Amino acid sequence: MTQAASTPGAAVPRSSFQRSLGEPRTALNALLTALAVLLGLFAMFPLFSVLYMLLVKGAALLSPSLLSELTPGAGMDGGGIGNALLGTVVVVTVATILALPLGFMGAVYLAEYGGESKLATLVRFSGKVLTGLPSILAGVFAYAMVVVTTGSFSALAGGAAMAILMVPTVMLTSESALRAVPSKMKQAAFGMGATRAQVVLRIVVPTAMPGILTGVMLSLARAMGETAPLLFTALFSDYWFEGKLTQPIASLSVLIYNFAGSPFEHQVALAWAASLVLVSLVLVLNIVAQVATRRPEER
Amino acid sequence: MNSQPLTPTLTKSDSDRASATHSIAAPHPGADPNVVMDCRIKTLHYGNFLAVRDTDIPIVPHEITAFIGPSGCGKSTVLRSLNRMNDFVDGFRFTGSVHYRGQDIYAPHVDPVAVRRSIGMVFQQPNPFAMSIYKNVAFGLKLNNFKGDHAERVENALRGAALWDEVKDKLHSSGLSLSGGQQQRLCIARAIAVEPELLLMDEPCSALDPIATRRVEDLMLELKEKYTIAIVTHNLQQAQRIADRTAFLFVDTTAGGRTGYLIEYRPSAELFEDPREERTKAYIRGEFS
Numbered sequence: 001m002t003q004a005a006s007t008p009g010a011a012v013p014r015s016s017f018q019r020s021l022g023e024p025r026t027a028l029n030a031l032l033t034a035l036a037v038l039l040g041l042f043a044m045f046p047l048f049s050v051l052y053m054l055l056v057k058g059a060a061l062l063s064p065s066l067l068s069e070l071t072p073g074a075g076m077d078g079g080g081i082g083n084a085l086l087g088t089v090v091v092v093t094v095a096t097i098l099a100l101p102l103g104f105m106g107a108v109y110l111a112e113y114g115g116e117s118k119l120a121t122l123v124r125f126s127g128k129v130l131t132g133l134p135s136i137l138a139g140v141f142a143y144a145m146v147v148v149t150t151g152s153f154s155a156l157a158g159g160a161a162m163a164i165l166m167v168p169t170v171m172l173t174s175e176s177a178l179r180a181v182p183s184k185m186k187q188a189a190f191g192m193g194a195t196r197a198q199v200v201l202r203i204v205v206p207t208a209m210p211g212i213l214t215g216v217m218l219s220l221a222r223a224m225g226e227t228a229p230l231l232f233t234a235l236f237s238d239y240w241f242e243g244k245l246t247q248p249i250a251s252l253s254v255l256i257y258n259f260a261g262s263p264f265e266h267q268v269a270l271a272w273a274a275s276l277v278l279v280s281l282v283l284v285l286n287i288v289a290q291v292a293t294r295r296p297e298e299r
Numbered sequence: 300m301n302s303q304p305l306t307p308t309l310t311k312s313d314s315d316r317a318s319a320t321h322s323i324a325a326p327h328p329g330a331d332p333n334v335v336m337d338c339r340i341k342t343l344h345y346g347n348f349l350a351v352r353d354t355d356i357p358i359v360p361h362e363i364t365a366f367i368g369p370s371g372c373g374k375s376t377v378l379r380s381l382n383r384m385n386d387f388v389d390g391f392r393f394t395g396s397v398h399y400r401g402q403d404i405y406a407p408h409v410d411p412v413a414v415r416r417s418i419g420m421v422f423q424q425p426n427p428f429a430m431s432i433y434k435n436v437a438f439g440l441k442l443n444n445f446k447g448d449h450a451e452r453v454e455n456a457l458r459g460a461a462l463w464d465e466v467k468d469k470l471h472s473s474g475l476s477l478s479g480g481q482q483q484r485l486c487i488a489r490a491i492a493v494e495p496e497l498l499l500m501d502e503p504c505s506a507l508d509p510i511a512t513r514r515v516e517d518l519m520l521e522l523k524e525k526y527t528i529a530i531v532t533h534n535l536q537q538a539q540r541i542a543d544r545t546a547f548l549f550v551d552t553t554a555g556g557r558t559g560y561l562i563e564y565r566p567s568a569e570l571f572e573d574p575r576e577e578r579t580k581a582y583i584r585g586e587f588s
Contacts, residue, residue: 184426188486191384192439192493193416202438207429 051279058276061269071238071255075264081274083240087250090241091234092224094159095166100216103170111178112200130168138164139229147233155249158234162223169219177211178204210293217289221282227253252278335360335527336381336497337398343380346390350376354561356546363519363528365542365567367535369582372548373559374531378499381529382418383411416443419490423502425482427474432466435474435485439493452492460488461518480511487518491526498522500530504537516541535583542567547579
């Protein structure tokens with residue numbers, strides 16, 4: 001402003017293009033930039049501090065036997081979290097088998113057939129509401145539907161509870177992946193005489209596959225860390241999974257929940273180690289999801 | 300866009316003369332072996348909007364037929380009605396007939412999917428599928444359950460599209476990794492792999508640079524030995540360079556809407572050097588676009 005005044009009648013500065021912090025607008029710009037960077041660093045802080053804590057507290061117990069041995073009884077030393085790790089994998093697999101077809105087919109309906117029809121709008125709205133469903137309610141629902149009717153806590157009930165959490169995420173992310181397929185590609189396929197089903201199966205779904213996989217991975221990562229839906233569905237077990245989905249099963253998240261409050265130091269240490277393993281799994285899934293989304297030519 | 304108020308000069312006799320002009324070249328539908336696609340549009344509506352009226356364009360085999368005219372004159376709409384791509388537009392209604400090899404493709408028993416399988420189409424934007432070059436070209440073969448040698452057909456199609464030498468060493472890399480001009484030739488290869496008799500091209504060069512455009516034009520001249528080509532272009536020089544016949548369409552705004560209709564359809568040399576209609580003359584001189 002002061003510079004501009006040196007040339008009467010001109011609205012823009014003529015005399016100097018030098019950058020100077022003395023000017024209010026330059027100073028404000030620098031201040032806001034610094035603030036944005038600072039807050040950006042703050043946003044990363046929780047993740048890295050959690051990772052740091054887990055490494056400090058949990059890394060000491062990391063060993064092959066941690067991953068391969070049964071959980072120890074109260075007051076006992078040794079043992080590992082092998083049954084819980086396997087249990088988490090089993091429950092998540094059951095959940096994926098239940099949620100994937102439902103979420104995927106729902107997405108195909110929404111993206112390719114439903115359009116803006118009333119039914120599609122209702123399905124989409126339900127999906128969005130379900131995304132925000134407190135996970136404990138999914139557990140209660142699975143308890144009522146599976147545990148009460150079959151008469152026992154089971155891996156199946158745990159998987160069902162997790163599937164309820166996964167379906168909306170899988171459906172909504174897959175829908176946006178399917179919608180992101182350029183319409184010119186669909187036009188090309190229609191122009192060659194493909195039927196609607198052929199266009200969907202041969203062009204739209206394969207093209208959207210990376211995005212669909214991302215949705216599945218992200219929903220898996222979220223479901224894997226959930227404790228509440230498993231507490232009164234899968235319960236816990238101190239034994240190995242024996243291939244029976246109708247029996248209670250161990251899981252990392254419930255192990256952490258149980259052991260973290262334990263009076264025995266060793267169990268608390270195991271809870272830390274299990275947390276580290278669980279967070280690593282979630283992190284790996286997230287990274288794989290990120291890589292899978294990239295198109296081949298970007299790799 | 301046409302901003303000049305030329306429409307007030309439109310008279311009844313004028314449109315009558317337009318139809319008289321092209322009826323010279325118009326044989327009876329299905330009867331004439333010199334017509335592969337006999338397009339006779341009476342009216343073409345999108346909902347209540349009359350998009351095209353009174354447009355008769357008989358397309359002669361082994362020729363390139365160009366559709367030219369100002370934006371919004373319905374030239375792409377006419378082209379898309381030749382393989383029933385307009386069926387995807389809500390509210391599309393059609394009166395008249397389009398005979399392909401003597402068969403009306405708008406007859407009630409006709410399956411539009413079958414029509415599209417036998418007529419190739421190349422679009423304005425290159426639109427290869429997100430799959431390998433090979434699979435792109437083989438797509439139509441798979442769709443038609445072609446039992447013969449796919450690899451041979453793919454190679455022939457790529458050679459036909461003048462792309463083989465550039466891609467023969469990377470047939471399994473993505474079609475999307477090619478340049479724009481190569482992608483468009485890939486789309487042409489994909490269209491000719493199933494050996495359709497007729498190729499429809501909707502402004503195939505508008506997204507390409509001049510060098511790629513010239514390559515595709517040379518390619519079209521080669522392709523007309525085997526195929527018949529109908530092309531929409533906004534580039535008059537292009538029509539002049541490659542088209543054997545040219546149809547000039549114009550916009551009628553008298554009825555309040557913007558309705559395209561045929562003004563003149565004649566061999567390109569005649570149309571460009573000695574246009575009969577005032578509107579054609581003005582358009583070719585570049586007085587409006």
